[in-house]
Amino acid sequence: xxxxxxxxxxxxxxxxxxxxxxxxxxxxxxxxxxxxxxxxxxxxxxxxxxxxxxxxxxxxxxxxxxxxxxxxxxxxxxxxxxxxxxxxxxxxxxxxxxxxxxxxxxxxxxxxxxxxxxxxxxxxxxxxxxxxxxxxxxxxxxxxxxxxxxxxxxxxxxxxxxxxxxxxxxxxxxxxxxxxxxxxxxxxxxxxxxxxxxxxxxxxxxxxxxxxxxxxxxxxxxxxxxxxxxxxxxxxxxxxxxxxxxxxxxxxxxxxxxxxxxxxxxxxxxxxxxxxxxxxxxxxxxxxxxxxxxxxxxxxxxxxxxxxxxxxxxxxxxxxxxxxxxxxxxxxxxxxxxxxxxxxxxxxxxxxxxxxxxxxxxxxxxxxxxxxxxxxxxxxxxxxxxxxxxxxxxxxxxxxxxxxxxxxxxxxxxxxxxxxxxxxxxxxxxxxxxxxxxxxxxxxxxxxxxxxxxxxxxxxxxxxxxxxxxxxxxxxxxxxxxxxxxxxxxxxxxxxxxxxxxxxxxxxxxxxxxxxxxxxxxxxxxxxxxxxxxxxxxxxxxxxxxxxxxxxxxxxxxxxxxxxxxxxx
Numbered sequence: 173x174x175x176x177x178x179x180x181x182x183x184x185x186x187x188x189x190x191x192x193x194x195x196x197x198x199x200x201x202x203x204x205x206x207x208x209x210x211x212x213x214x215x216x217x218x219x220x221x222x223x224x225x226x227x228x229x230x231x232x233x234x235x236x237x238x239x240x241x242x243x244x245x246x247x248x249x250x251x252x253x254x255x256x257x258x259x260x261x262x263x264x265x266x267x268x269x270x271x272x273x274x275x276x277x278x279x280x281x282x283x284x285x286x287x288x289x290x291x292x293x294x295x296x297x298x299x300x301x302x303x304x305x306x307x308x309x310x311x312x313x314x315x316x317x318x319x320x321x322x323x324x325x326x327x328x329x330x331x332x333x334x335x336x337x338x339x340x341x342x343x344x345x346x347x348x349x350x351x352x353x354x355x356x357x358x359x360x361x362x363x364x365x366x367x368x369x370x371x372x373x374x375x376x377x378x379x380x381x382x383x384x385x386x387x388x389x390x391x392x393x394x395x396x397x398x399x400x401x402x403x404x405x406x407x408x409x410x411x412x413x414x415x416x417x418x419x420x421x422x423x424x425x426x427x428x429x430x431x432x433x434x435x436x437x438x439x440x441x442x443x444x445x446x447x448x449x450x451x452x453x454x455x456x457x458x459x460x461x462x463x464x465x466x467x468x469x470x471x472x473x474x475x476x477x478x479x480x481x482x483x484x485x486x487x488x489x490x491x492x493x494x495x496x497x498x499x500x501x502x503x504x505x506x507x508x509x510x511x512x513x514x515x516x517x518x519x520x521x522x523x524x525x526x527x528x529x530x531x532x533x534x535x536x537x538x539x540x541x542x543x544x545x546x547x548x549x550x551x552x553x554x555x556x557x558x559x560x561x562x563x564x565x566x567x568x569x570x571x572x573x574x575x576x577x578x579x580x581x582x583x584x585x586x587x588x589x590x591x592x593x594x595x596x597x598x599x600x601x602x603x604x605x606x607x608x609x610x611x612x613x614x615x616x617x618x619x620x621x622x623x624x625x626x627x628x629x630x631x632x633x634x635x636x637x638x639x640x641x642x643x644x645x646x647x648x649x650x651x652x653x654x655x656x657x658x659x660x661x662x663x664x665x666x667x668x669x670x671x672x673x674x675x676x677x678x679x680x681x682x683x684x685x686x687x688x689x690x691x692x693x694x695x696x697x698x699x700x701x702x703x704x705x706x707x708x709x710x711x712x713x714x715x716x717x718x719x720x721x722x723x724x725x726x727x728x729x730x731x732x733x734x735x736x737x738x739x740x741x
Contacts, residue, residue: 178346181339187364189375191325196238196274196374198322202315202591203543222262222486229266239271240371241523243409243427248520248528251420253689260423264430265335265482268402270396270631272475274374278330279471285596298324311594333379339388350389356396356439359622363400368407376401377474392455394470399438399477402431412520420520422496424738429492434481512574527591536603536610536663539575540723542568543613544653547716550620553645554709555639557628565621571616578612580604595730602726605637606660609719616712623705635692641685645713648678656724663727671724678717724741 232243246263249255301320308314340346353359367376377398384394407430413424442454458469485492516535521528549565552558583600586592592600627633634642652674658667689706692698698706 177339177343181336181343184339185336188328188329188334188336189370189379191332192329192378193370193372194323195273195322195329196316196372198325200379201323202318222258222489225262225278226266226269226482226486227267229263230248230265230270232263233267233270234273234628236703239267239373240408242267242270244302244412244520245524246421246528247409247412247420248518248523248665250423251417251518251520253419253589255513257419257422257426258404258498259409261426261430261493262486262737263484264427264513268434268478269475269482271288271373271405272471272478275377275471275474277326278378279465279467280376295324295328298328300324312406313670316375330378330382333388336384337379337382337388337638339587341386341388345676347388350393353393356442359393359396360400360435360439360521362405363397363398364404367401367404369404371408373405376404378624381467381470384470389639390455390464391459392453395454395473397487398470398474399435402437402478403428406431418502420518421500423495424497426492429496430481430485433485434477437475437484512571512667512730514575514578514582517579519582521580522589525586526596528582528586528589529592529599532579532586532603534598534607535575535579538659539572539579539607539610540653540657542572542575543610543617544650546572546617547620547649548646550624551642554620554624554627554705555634555642557624557633559624559628562621565617569618572611574616576607579607582606598730602729606723608724609722613716613719616716619712620709623709626705627702627733630701632699634702634706635697637688637692638698638706641681641688642709645681645685645710648674648681649713649717651718652678652720659724659727663730668724668727671721674715675721682714685710 189625229242229246233239243264243500246260246267250257250260270716292418298321301317301324303313304317306317306319351544363376363380366379367373370376380389380397380401382393383389384399389397399718406424409424409427413420413422436452446453454473455469458473459466462468462472514535515538516526516531521531546565546568549561549568552561553565553732569680585605587597587600652671655667655671655674658664659671686707689703689710693700693703
């Protein structure tokens with residue numbers, strides 16, 4: 173009979189954990205999508221303020237219900253070079269506080285002795301949410317339906333886990349076995365191992381709460397299992413960090429050291445408390461503070477443990493950063509400092525699609541800046557025949573080619589994430605074209621450098637009048653670029669209107685250049701060889717202007733009023 177009970181309890185536990193994990197994922201992805209604007213703005217405001225960093229980590233993790241996603245995203249920011257180690261450390265501290273919200277939600281659903289009295293109520297939420305998600309037309313309503321479904325399923329999974337613990341509690345052999353595991357270190361290691369295997373500290377904490385509520389283990393045992401879950405939760409970050417650059421490795425180590433330090437501090441403090449008081453433990457303290465509510469006792473310890481650890485470690489952040497910097501030296505980065513790289517995106521950001529979409533836009537904008545830097549270098553070369561910047565030009569062209577392939581690949585993988593908002597999905601679709609436009613601008617600029625080298629080989633140069641025309645054309649293109657990017661970044665229709673007007677001026681001016689060029693050839697002021705280079709240059713610059721206009725047009729697909737399109741088509 174006991175064997176049947178044990179098998180049934182194990183199967184129920186596995187099913188409960190599975191449903192709980194799916195529920196957490198549903199809540200996380202839909203919460204992230206609904207709060208995407210807030211997340212984008214919040215993480216972009218990470219500054220030198222340690223308290224602000226902790227607050228961002230706390231709120232961000234509470235919003236998406238995943239400290240792992242927050243930590244991996246932070247590793248991505250650090251690896252991309254857009255967040256310092258100190259900023260990353262404080263956000264990770266806050267993520268540990270934010271993840272305690274899940275334990276408090278679980279405790280809320282455990283009132284009513286050994287059963288979950290609110291299970292039916294929350295199951296109803298799941299049903300309502302499913303109907304909303306299936307039949308709502310509005311994207312935000314669909315996401316809210318997904319949140320409700322995940323929230324309800326979370327308690328269904330919790331109910332099954334609690335039920336399995338109740339079954340175990342009726343098996344004497346299991347109770348005797350668990351009662352003998354009293355060594356705090358073994359319990360911490362068990363909590364860490366279980367969390368590392370399932371990669372969810374929320375599940376470990378929830379299982380521990382269910383075990384305490386059903387009387388399967390004592391509160392003190394649950395406390396040590398919960399502390400161990402903090403260590404086990406570092407596995408995801410360690411995997412992400414160790415497969416990335418040196419600063420990503422340092423960030424992952426900060427996470428591990430911070431969590432391990434908290435456990436060590438509390439274990440020492442617990443030993444001192446028990447020794448000095450003659451037997452008082454953290455368990456007895458929280459039992460007295462919250463009598464008759466073991467679920468609240470463990471959930472509150474979890475919160476106090478993480479908040480206290482942050483308070484203790486926060487003043488030591490700079491020392492911790494110096495320590496991990498020493499553990500992971502800088503020599504790794506010296507291999508090839510000139511190698512093309514991403515400036516704003518990193519694969520670890522894919523864990524948080526809303527933020528990854530924002531960073532993608534920054535990467536695309538940066539790519540445009542690189543393309544125009546090379547355009548200016550090319551014009552300088554062709555008018556002065558000074559090739560001192562050719563090495564810089566070639567390096568930037570290699571970066572543009574790298575970004576063209578790399579950013580598109582990143583966008584494709586990001587587009588597969590189900591939690592992306594409709595707006596972000598539309599943006600990513602347009603961004604692929606924009607990346608191609610900037611890469612083509614780089615190619616046309618490369619053509620211009622070839623014209624410069626042809627002139628140098630022929631020992632020829634453009635006339636002063638031709639150089640003046642090229643300078644004027646360059647000025648117009650840069651004005652077009654400035655207005656186009658103003659429109660692209662801020663969705664500003666007035667800047668877009670200016671861009672179209674400037675592009676018309678460029679078309680007229682290149683026609684004028686052609687007429688003037690023919691006149692110079694007729695007058696004998698320009699050779700045929702030089703003339704062919706001049707014609708090719710003006711044609712390429714006109715195409716560069718066309719690609720800039722394509723970039724501006726992309727915002728018409730993102731919600732800019734159709735009246736602009738009709739005016740400018």
